[in-house]
Amino acid sequence: MSLLIKHPGLFSTVQDQGRSEGMPQGIPVSGAMDLHLYRYANQVLNNTEDCACIEFYQQGLKLEFEAPTFICVAALDAVITLNAAQAVVNSVLQVSSGDVLTIKELTRGSWGYVAVKEGFLSQSLLGSRSFFKALTRHQIQKNDQLDFSVFEGTTGGDVLALDTDYYAKTILEVYKGPEFHKLSETLQYQLKTAKFSLSTSQNRMAYQLQERLENELDEIVTGPVLPGTIQYTPEGKMIVLMRDAQVTGGYPRILQLSERGINQLSQMRTKTKFTFGLTEIGS
Amino acid sequence: MKDKIRVFQFNETSILIEFDSEINENLLQIILTLKENIVRKNAQHILQVITSYNSLLVIYKSTINNFYTLKNQFLELISKVKLNQKLDLEVRKIPVCYEEDFGWDLQSLSEELELSKSEIIRRHTKPVYTVYFIGFLPGFPYLGGLDQRLYHRRKSQPRTQIPAGSVGIADKQTGIYPSDSPGGWQIIGRSPVTLFDPDHKTQMCYLKAGDKIQFEAISKEKFEYIQSRSKNFNF
Numbered sequence: 380m381s382l383l384i385k386h387p388g389l390f391s392t393v394q395d396q397g398r399s400e401g402m403p404q405g406i407p408v409s410g411a412m413d414l415h416l417y418r419y420a421n422q423v424l425n426n427t428e429d430c431a432c433i434e435f436y437q438q439g440l441k442l443e444f445e446a447p448t449f450i451c452v453a454a455l456d457a458v459i460t461l462n463a464a465q466a467v468v469n470s471v472l473q474v475s476s477g478d479v480l481t482i483k484e485l486t487r488g489s490w491g492y493v494a495v496k497e498g499f500l501s502q503s504l505l506g507s508r509s510f511f512k513a514l515t516r517h518q519i520q521k522n523d524q525l526d527f528s529v530f531e532g533t534t535g536g537d538v539l540a541l542d543t544d545y546y547a548k549t550i551l552e553v554y555k556g557p558e559f560h561k562l563s564e565t566l567q568y569q570l571k572t573a574k575f576s577l578s579t580s581q582n583r584m585a586y587q588l589q590e591r592l593e594n595e596l597d598e599i600v601t602g603p604v605l606p607g608t609i610q611y612t613p614e615g616k617m618i619v620l621m622r623d624a625q626v627t628g629g630y631p632r633i634l635q636l637s638e639r640g641i642n643q644l645s646q647m648r649t650k651t652k653f654t655f656g657l658t659e660i661g662s
Numbered sequence: 663m664k665d666k667i668r669v670f671q672f673n674e675t676s677i678l679i680e681f682d683s684e685i686n687e688n689l690l691q692i693i694l695t696l697k698e699n700i701v702r703k704n705a706q707h708i709l710q711v712i713t714s715y716n717s718l719l720v721i722y723k724s725t726i727n728n729f730y731t732l733k734n735q736f737l738e739l740i741s742k743v744k745l746n747q748k749l750d751l752e753v754r755k756i757p758v759c760y761e762e763d764f765g766w767d768l769q770s771l772s773e774e775l776e777l778s779k780s781e782i783i784r785r786h787t788k789p790v791y792t793v794y795f796i797g798f799l800p801g802f803p804y805l806g807g808l809d810q811r812l813y814h815r816r817k818s819q820p821r822t823q824i825p826a827g828s829v830g831i832a833d834k835q836t837g838i839y840p841s842d843s844p845g846g847w848q849i850i851g852r853s854p855v856t857l858f859d860p861d862h863k864t865q866m867c868y869l870k871a872g873d874k875i876q877f878e879a880i881s882k883e884k885f886e887y888i889q890s891r892s893k894n895f896n897f
Contacts, residue, residue, distance in 0.1 A: 399710040399721065404858070404867035405796040504860060513800045513841055514860045557670055557678055600685065601797065601804065603712045603719035605673060627714050627797030635673050661671020661729035 381445055381524040382495075385479065388440035390583065391519040393499055394492075395431040397622065398507035401514075407623045408606060409509035412490045412583060412645040414638070415545060420453035420494035423471060424536040430498025431508040433519065435491050440482040444474045448496045448527060449535025452480070455488030455546055455646060471535040488546065488646040489581070496530040511623060550656040551640040556609060556632035561596055570634065575617070576652045577644075583623040586644060591615040596631040604628040607636035619644060667740060669733040674725045675709070679736055680717040687792055687806070691745050693718055694872050699739050713871055714795050715804070753790050753874045756838070756853055758829050759885040760786075764852035771814060771831070771848055783879055785809040786836065786850065793873040801840030801858025801867045805875070808836045820846035827852045829877070853877075854889040 384391075394417065397410025411417030411434055421430050432453075433440070444450075452459050454468045460481045466472055468491075474480070485491055501508045502515055510516055519525075559567065569592060580587040594615040603626065604610070610618045610630035619636065620628070634655060636644060647653065666682040679696070681689060697711045697718055712719045726732065760768060760783045772779045791807040798804075808831070816832045821844065824830070828839045830847030839845065840858035857868045869875065880888075 401800065401866070402710050402712050402721075403796060403871070404800055405798060405802055406800045505866075513858070554671070554673060557668075557672070557680065600715050602680070602714045602717050603672075603678065605676065605719070605721075607673060625798055626712055627795070638674060660674070661677070661726070661733075 381526045383443040383445060384519055384521055384523040385443050386439055386441035387519045387521050388435045388438065390436040391440060392434050392510035393431050393501045394434040394509045395429055395507055397509050398505045400505040402626050405626055406514065407511060407625060409507065409511045410622050411492065412622055413642045415642040416453050417492050419541055420451050420492040423451040423538055424449060424494055424496050426494065426498060430494065431501060433493040433499065435482060437489060438484040442480045444478045445476055446529045447475045448530040449473055451494045452482065452491065453494065454485050454491035455543060456486045457491055458483040458486060469541045470538050473535060489648060490645055495527045496535055497528045500526040546643055546646055549653040551643055551653055552637040552658055553634045553640060553655045554637065554658060554660050556634045558596060558599060558631035559633050561631065562633060563595060566592060566595060570655055571657050574652045574654055577647050577649050579649050583621055585621055585624060586619045588617040598629045599631050601627050601629045604632060607641040608632050609634040621645065669736055671726065671729050672719060676719055676721040677726065677732060678717055678719050685715045689716060690792065690794055690872065692743055695743050695745060696740060714797065751874045753876050755878045756855055756875050757880040757888060758851040758853045758877045759880050759882055760851035761882050763882065765850045767848040768850050771850065775811065775814065777811065782812065782850065785812055787877045787879050790874050790876050793869050793871055793875065795871045796867060796869065799840055799843055803837060803869045805836050808834060814848055816846040817848060820844055824849060825852065827854060829853055854885050
C-alpha cells in the first residue's frame with residue numbers, strides 16, 4: 380500500500396544512510412542530511428537503521444496515508460497536524476487509511492524526517508533508496524505515491540527523548556584537512572578562533588559560508604573529497620560539502636567536519652554563527 | 663619513494679594516502695595495484711577505496727582507532743608493490759561526431775590554436791588515452807594523454823547546459839560529459855555512446871580507472887544510427 384503526496388514541500392526526497400558502492404564511478408554518497416535525526420526517527424519506531432524516510436526542508440509537506448501503520452515525524456521542533464488535530468513531533472503516531480499528515484513548518488532546524496514502520500519502499504540502486512538526480516527520481520512531486528508495508532500491530536515503538544543538546548552547541552568539531560598545513564599561521568589561527576556564519580546558499584550538495592578569507596592557496600591536483608570536507612576557493616570562499624557532494628574536487632581541502640559536525644551544521648539556518656573546534660586525529 | 667608518501671587521517675573512518683610525485687601512468691598503476699592489495703588484506707573492514715591522480719582514500723566501515731598500525735601497514739604494502747607485467751589492454755574505441763551541430767567550439771578553437779579543424783580532429787583522435795579515475799559527475803572519466811597542441815583554457819562563461827555525450831577540452835584534459843550538465847569545457851564534438859546508465863543491470867559505468875580509449879571520428883549519419891540502435895554499451 381502507499382502514501383499519496385498531496386503537497387511535496389521544498390526539496391523533499393527519500394533518504395536512507397546512502398550508498399558507498401558507486402563512489403569509484405563518481406556517484407555521491409547521498410543519504411540523510413542529518414543522519415543523527417534520521418536514525419533517531421527509525422529508533423522511535425523500532426526500525427532497523429536502513430529504513431528509508433522522507434526528508435523535508437523547513438515547511439509545507441502534506442501526505443495522505445492509504446493504509447494503517449505507525450509513523451514518527453522527527454524534527455528539532457515543528458508544527459504538525461494529523462487530520463485537523465495538532466500532533467506531536469518525535470513520538471509514535473498511529474495512522475489509518477485516509478489520514479492526512481501536514482507539516483506546517485519546522486520551528487527549529489532545517490531538515491526533518493517522516494519515518495514509517497519498516498521504511499518506504501522506493502527503488503533501491505547500489506544498495507540505497509536515497510534519491511539522487513542522475514540515478515533515481517530527483518525530488519518528491521505532487522501526486523507521487525510512495526509504497527510502504529501495511530502494519531497492523533498494536534504498538535509502533537517506544538518513544539525516547541531526542542537529545543536536543545546534540546544541536547545546541549555552536550562549536551563544530553573539525554579535523555585538519557589535507558591542505559590545512561599549507562595555510563599561513565595567521566589563517567590557521569583565524570580558522571581556529573573566528574566566528575563564521577552560514578550564507579543563503581544551502582542545498583544537499585553544499586553549504587557556503589558567508590565570510591571570506593584572503594586566498595593563499597592554488598588549486599590542487601583533483602583528489603578525493605567526502606561529505607564534511609571544507610573547500611577553499613580561489614575567491615577565498617569556504618564551501619562545506621554535504622551529502623550529495625561529488626566524490627573528487629580540485630579546491631584545497633582545509634578542514635574536515637566530524638560526522639557530528641555535519642549533522643549539526645545541516646540543521647543550522649542562514650546567519651547562524653559558529654566556531655570551529657579543531658580536534659586532532661591520527662597524524 | 664617512501665619519503666614522498668603521506669598517510670593522513672581524513673575523518674573518523676577514512677585515511678588518505680597521497681603520493682608527492684609526478685602524475686603518470688606508472689603512478690596510476692601503483693595506485694591501482696595498491697588499492698587491490700589494501701582491499702585484499704582488509705576486505706571485511708573496508709567500505710570503499712576511491713582513487714584519483716595521486717591519492718587513495720581508504721574508507722572503513724567503522725571508526726578507526728588504530729591509525730598508526732594501519733599507517734605502517736600501508737607503508738609496508740607500498741614498499742612491496744610489484745607492478746604486474748603490463749598487459750596489452752584492449753583499447754576501447756569511442757565514436758565521436760565532430761561536425762558543426764555538435765562541435766560548438768571547434769571553429770573558435772581552430773582560430774585560437776591556429777590549427778585547422780581537421781588537424782584538431784586528427785590530433786584528438788590519434789592518442790590512446792588512459793582513464794585515470796572517474797569523478798566530477800557519475801561516469802565522468804578523467805583522461806590523460808591529450809596532445810599538448812590542444813591544451814586550451816576553459817570558456818570564461820560556463821554554459822548552463824551541455825548535452826550528454828559532449829566531448830570537451832579544458833586545460834590539459836579532455837573528457838566526455840556522461841549526462842546533461844552545466845560546464846565550462848570547450849566542446850569539440852559529441853559521442854553517441856552512453857557512458858553512464860543507471861538502468862544498466864551489470865555495468866552502470868562504461869569506463870573504469872586504468873582503461874584505455876581512443877576517439878574515432880564519425881559522420882552525423884553514423885552518430886544518429888548508433889544512437890538509434892542502442893542505449894547500451896554494445897555499439
